[in-house]
Amino acid sequence: MAVTVKSVIFGSPAWKKKITAGDVLVSINGHAIEDVLDYRFYITEPQLTLLLDTFKGNRTVRIRKKEYEDIGLEFETYLMDKQQKCRNNCIFCFIDQMPKGLRESLYFKDDDSRLSFLFGNYITLTNLSDHEIERILAMHISPINISVHTTNPELRCKMMNNRFAGETLSLLHRFAEAGIRMNCQLVLCPGWNDGEELERSIHDLAALSPAVESVAVVPVGLTKYREGLTSLRPFTAEEAVKVIDTVQHFGDCMLAATGDRVVYPADEWYLLAGRQIPDEAFYGDMSQLENGVGLIALLRSEFTDALENTEEVTAKGTKTLLVTGMAAAPLLESLVALAKEKFPQINAQVKAVRNDFFGETITVAGLVTGTDILKQVTAGGFERILMPDVMLRHEGDRFLDDVTPQTLEEKIGVPVLVLPVDGEALLTALLQ
Numbered sequence: 001m002a003v004t005v006k007s008v009i010f011g012s013p014a015w016k017k018k019i020t021a022g023d024v025l026v027s028i029n030g031h032a033i034e035d036v037l038d039y040r041f042y043i044t045e046p047q048l049t050l051l052l053d054t055f056k057g058n059r060t061v062r063i064r065k066k067e068y069e070d071i072g073l074e075f076e077t078y079l080m081d082k083q084q085k086c087r088n089n090c091i092f093c094f095i096d097q098m099p100k101g102l103r104e105s106l107y108f109k110d111d112d113s114r115l116s117f118l119f120g121n122y123i124t125l126t127n128l129s130d131h132e133i134e135r136i137l138a139m140h141i142s143p144i145n146i147s148v149h150t151t152n153p154e155l156r157c158k159m160m161n162n163r164f165a166g167e168t169l170s171l172l173h174r175f176a177e178a179g180i181r182m183n184c185q186l187v188l189c190p191g192w193n194d195g196e197e198l199e200r201s202i203h204d205l206a207a208l209s210p211a212v213e214s215v216a217v218v219p220v221g222l223t224k225y226r227e228g229l230t231s232l233r234p235f236t237a238e239e240a241v242k243v244i245d246t247v248q249h250f251g252d253c254m255l256a257a258t259g260d261r262v263v264y265p266a267d268e269w270y271l272l273a274g275r276q277i278p279d280e281a282f283y284g285d286m287s288q289l290e291n292g293v294g295l296i297a298l299l300r301s302e303f304t305d306a307l308e309n310t311e312e313v314t315a316k317g318t319k320t321l322l323v324t325g326m327a328a329a330p331l332l333e334s335l336v337a338l339a340k341e342k343f344p345q346i347n348a349q350v351k352a353v354r355n356d357f358f359g360e361t362i363t364v365a366g367l368v369t370g371t372d373i374l375k376q377v378t379a380g381g382f383e384r385i386l387m388p389d390v391m392l393r394h395e396g397d398r399f400l401d402d403v404t405p406q407t408l409e410e411k412i413g414v415p416v417l418v419l420p421v422d423g424e425a426l427l428t429a430l431l432q
Helices: 036-044 113-119 130-139 153-160 167-177 196-206 237-258 267-273 295-309 329-342 370-376 405-412 423-431
Strands: 005-009 024-028 047-054 059-062 073-075 144-147 182-188 212-219 263-265 321-325 350-352 384-388 416-419
Touching: 005 153, 005 321, 024 036, 036 059, 036 130, 047 416, 113 144, 130 144, 130 167, 130 196, 153 167, 153 329, 167 182, 196 212, 196 237, 196 263, 263 267, 267 295, 295 329, 295 423, 321 329, 350 370, 370 405, 370 423, 384 405, 405 416
Parallel strands: 144 182, 182 212, 212 263, 321 350, 321 384, 384 416
Antiparallel strands: 005 024, 005 073, 024 047, 047 059
16 A cells, blocks of 8 residues: 655655655655554654655655654645544443534544554554554554453453454553553443452553553543443442542552552542542653543642742732633632632632533533533623633634634633643633
């Protein structure tokens, strides 16, 4: 397979060699190019020999450049190939629980190893061909993020509704033997893969350390749109306590034996159980932030550090409303109160937005929609609204329901400022 060049960056090494749009890149240094992984891996060398299929026939181009310098070719899609679709039908899949009428891209279930390496997406291993497995081993692509959910082969097949899901667990051992680093996640469903099954999964994955660098244990997310799907319920507070105790016990054992906890409970467990979230040091290198593991501890630490290191300033006292999800509201309230002790001029309140769009069991800020904000938030004398960027898609321009921050500004009548989830940025915004 080869890939067609869409455009060439002006002044780049490829442009200087007169490569043009429409040329087909066949190989680099004798290696066939199928997609972005091949391309990115093989262009790192300072001396390249490109084989191109042009309208005049095959052409060989030699390029000398700095190591890791891009050569300037652009393709139809970032992957240079179609995104790979998930072959599973997991009982807890969030996409199956979304209402109709949202933008089409939200309903696509990806399970693409290239996205795991490039962007940190999680894959189930059930989509890997023999060729892709060999390429991961040959290129030593690492780390890989893996949705394991359970190490019980039969149970994994049932939970993922895929008869091959149990067999692919063997790849964990194969990757570990090859020195491929892995971050894993276990999405727990009550009565399915918790309790003894959770203990088994943690034990099996911890045995693959240090290749398995971290394991995030996350509660299932359930929306109100589950008609016709497997019957599942949320975890209770008592069950959350048991999960925390199990995970922390294994983490303590791993810490004593290896100096690394490896396995961590997501922040949601502590909030559900009503337990104090550990300090930042508990979470090691924070490798599971995308799974909501240690996010609250990190934000709290960043904010308090910034507060301690901020000299006396005159806060403007702009009347500010901080909009967030139900889960993060208590933390933000405590941080605002802390900031007010040092800077009494700060004039800010927190508004927890209830998730009516997906259902009240969904409490994270990242799934708050513009529709719910418009229904529950009014200017009320506030001069501006602050909200976290996790509420918006990657491009930062719209919520899940396609409402834009500009629409909020127009309908609520005050400026809307989008902030990164960062403690220092939050304090700076409160002071300005």
